[in-house]
Amino acid sequence: MISGKRILIVGGGIGGMAAAIRLGELGGKVTLIDIDPEWRVYGAGITITGPTLRAYRRLGLLDAIKEEGAIAKGSTIFRYDGLRLQQLDEPALEEGLPATGGIMRPKLHRIMQARVKALDTDIRLGLSVSALENRDDGVNVTFTDGTQERFDLVVGADSIYSAVRRMAFPHMAEAQPTGQGCWRVSMKRPPTLESGEIYLGHRYPAGINRCAQDMVYLWMLTPHEHREAHFTDEELFTRLQDNMADFGGNIAWVRENMTRNDWINYRPLAAALQPGPWHMGHIVLLGDAVHATTPHMASGAGMAVESALVLAEELDRADTVEDGLVAYEARRYERCRHVVETSIAVGKMQLAGDPPESIGAALGAGLHRLADDY
Ligand SMILES: Cc1cc2nc3c(=O)[nH]c(=O)nc-3n(C[C@H](O)[C@H](O)[C@H](O)COP(=O)(O)OP(=O)(O)OC[C@H]3O[C@@H](n4cnc5c(N)ncnc54)[C@H](O)[C@@H]3O)c2cc1C
Numbered sequence: 258m259i260s261g262k263r264i265l266i267v268g269g270g271i272g273g274m275a276a277a278i279r280l281g282e283l284g285g286k287v288t289l290i291d292i293d294p295e296w297r298v299y300g301a302g303i304t305i306t307g308p309t310l311r312a313y314r315r316l317g318l319l320d321a322i323k324e325e326g327a328i329a330k331g332s333t334i335f336r337y338d339g340l341r342l343q344q345l346d347e348p349a350l351e352e353g354l355p356a357t358g359g360i361m362r363p364k365l366h367r368i369m370q371a372r373v374k375a376l377d378t379d380i381r382l383g384l385s386v387s388a389l390e391n392r393d394d395g396v397n398v399t400f401t402d403g404t405q406e407r408f409d410l411v412v413g414a415d416s417i418y419s420a421v422r423r424m425a426f427p428h429m430a431e432a433q434p435t436g437q438g439c440w441r442v443s444m445k446r447p448p449t450l451e452s453g454e455i456y457l458g459h460r461y462p463a464g465i466n467r468c469a470q471d472m473v474y475l476w477m478l479t480p481h482e483h484r485e486a487h488f489t490d491e492e493l494f495t496r497l498q499d500n501m502a503d504f505g506g507n508i509a510w511v512r513e514n515m516t517r518n519d520w521i522n523y524r525p526l527a528a529a530l531q532p533g534p535w536h537m538g539h540i541v542l543l544g545d546a547v548h549a550t551t552p553h554m555a556s557g558a559g560m561a562v563e564s565a566l567v568l569a570e571e572l573d574r575a576d577t578v579e580d581g582l583v584a585y586e587a588r589r590y591e592r593c594r595h596v597v598e599t600s601i602a603v604g605k606m607q608l609a610g611d612p613p614e615s616i617g618a619a620l621g622a623g624l625h626r627l628a629d630d631y
Contacts, residue, residue, distance in 0.1 A: 272544025
């Protein structure tokens with residue numbers, strides 16, 4: 258049913274690009290717009306779990322990710338002072354699929370962008386939508402440059418503060434803060450670090466993951482007590498170093514070896530699983546626009562790619578756009594709910610100071626449920 262359909266995707270991030278790739282492969286005439294004139298992404302690393310790797314394998318990009326990123330057999334949980342506690346119970350999924358991995362976000366974007374471009378997608382940058390009008394057989398779209406066009410389907414993949422959602426889905430609400438903020442630094446690899454490390458038992462849970470041969474990123478979650486979310490570069494550096502003061506193991510190595518030239522970021526966390534319906538007429542949402550989660554299960558990107566694959570599959574086998582969109586939501590809702598609710602629950606356990614064993618068990622159980630196919 259997709260072949261020849263005119264499809265507008267708003268947002269060229271992970272979910273939007275995944276949708277552009279699969280809908281384009283199925284013969285859709287895809288236009289992809291992004292508000293950023295340079296179509297960039299910030300310089301963080303990203304964890305790619307087993308289920309996310311499975312989704313990327315189905316998107317045909319697993320080999321490129323393995324080549325440009327780093328893959329691992331699993332992650333180890335340490336006490337904050339560096340004492341090894343246990344292996345994180347991560348599920349093995351499919352033959353030939355690594356348990357987990359990581360990649361620098363700019364590299365992941367370049368891999369996905371190359372595939373989107375190879376499909377002759379109509380890419381328009383520095384552009385958004387200013388009005389969407391559902392008609393019986395499509396959507397009249399007004400772009401922010403004043404031009405108007407008719408599409409058979411509009412996909413809102415414009416992330417947590419989605420403009421498409423605000424415009425066309427009055428029954429949905431803004432994502433809510435979860436009470437934690439996430440610090441990240443991307444830097445050279447500690448010499449003894451081979452696979453992922455998670456440090457628990459401190460009020461600031463943290464971890465390090467490889468995202469290239471010689472690169473890692475460190476994440477640390479702190480209670481978001483302060484009103485400000487923006488720090489100067491110097492404040493980012495010194496506050497993150499201070500946060501790591503009590504830590505041993507490779508976190509101590511990071512503290513001693515991070516430099517002011519490394520990419521450092523702080524972001525307060527928010528999440529929301531939006532109530533259905535996830536489509537209104539011929540406008541549908543995917544990714545953080547409709548299932549925004551926190552990084553606790555490192556699964557937000559995976560959910561966005563899976564949602565894109567399912568959307569394309571269900572549209573392709575449906576007789577009408579409406580049927581395809583209903584089937585898409587039916588297949589995605591419970592799985593996304595699991596990720597959003599488990600992630601929020603783990604964050605609450607961390608804020609309450611629950612023991613590392615309980616947090617590790619909740620994470621392991623959450624990841625195991627994602628091993629089931631979608
Ligand atoms: C701190 C942090 C760490 C994370 N770590 C991980 C991790 O390790 N592993 C993981 O799987 N997930 C992680 N996530 C989640 C993951 O980043 C998101 O779930 C994923 O990027 C969602 O994809 P998306 O396509 O919905 O949105 P995005 O990837 O954010 O892309 C949205 C795109 O839409 C564009 N856009 C925005 N507004 C408009 C507009 N009005 N018009 C047009 N274009 C617009 C943006 O420029 C952007 O290109 C993390 C999230 C956070 C906050």
